[in-house]
Amino acid sequence: MTHVPVSDSASWPPRNAPRCHASSEVLTLVGLPEAGTANSSITYVHWAHLPEWIKKVLGEDWRAAGSGYVSVKEATTHASWRLERKRAKKSTYEPAIRIDVYVQSHTDADEVLDLAASKQATRHFLASILSSTSRHIKEVWTRGKLDEFGEYSMQYIRGGRFIVVAGPTIIDIWRDMERTVEHFEDYALKLLEHTIRRDSPALTAPVIIRGPLSVQYHEDERPNKILVHSVDERFELYFELDRPIAAANATTEGWVFLFNKWVQDVAEDSVTVRLMFMVQEMGSHVVKVHFADSETLISRTQTIEVEVVE
Structure with a gap:
């Protein structure tokens, strides 16, 4: 069972993110091509579980700092990790590498993952990263x-x-300290090699099989509106979802109630996710719930109406 509180430390996308043709201008400055139509056969997995495998990949002297998290909101998942390395001949650790993974998950009118729209959103997001400097972009960035x-x-x-x-x-992989620059590229390559999947099947978003339900074994499968009693x-x-998740979240306009935490129960033939809320105002509220795939971080958002009564 996974029991996870909500992280408020995520600050993405970057503020003042450029959009549309402004993004294209930014990417053109650094020599990136126009958006292609071909689907990539490369995907990445396991970033949500980095603390479990980091010692295997980089060695026993490495660990993930406790400030790491995976967070999801509408159409975007963010995994953020800070890696620390043990100091030579000491038992203490020092910051070494920072990793941020962003996955866009835009869907069409039928709630099917729209890869073209997701890739376009990714380009906008990349442009916002490249332009988040006070110096001219070409003085800082080059083709990798x-x-x-x-x-x-x-x-x-x-x-x-x-x-x-x-x-x-x-x-996005970057060093946290100057001393790691000599071997930084080797570390980055090891991280990428461990998480890359070539010739992988098409990406899909998590499927909500049943829910929202106010009790775990309700008869209705996918109600658009649900009545809940505040206790x-x-x-x-x-x-109930078709696969394990790495993160869950819920958003609503205003502060009528707050998403508190989520619990995941993975059984042999089912995955049940329980979202817990704190109410600040009774009545009817439109809520968006978000779930991120445990492996790929591709996410799913569902809009529901919740009627809260005493």
């Missing part, structure tokens, strides 16, 4: 040398940071 790991890549001209783009996924200003919603 890791194109074999995606559709294209970028890097700092002076080294120390790599960005790889594959379909709807951006992987001590709290209530819960249940969802």
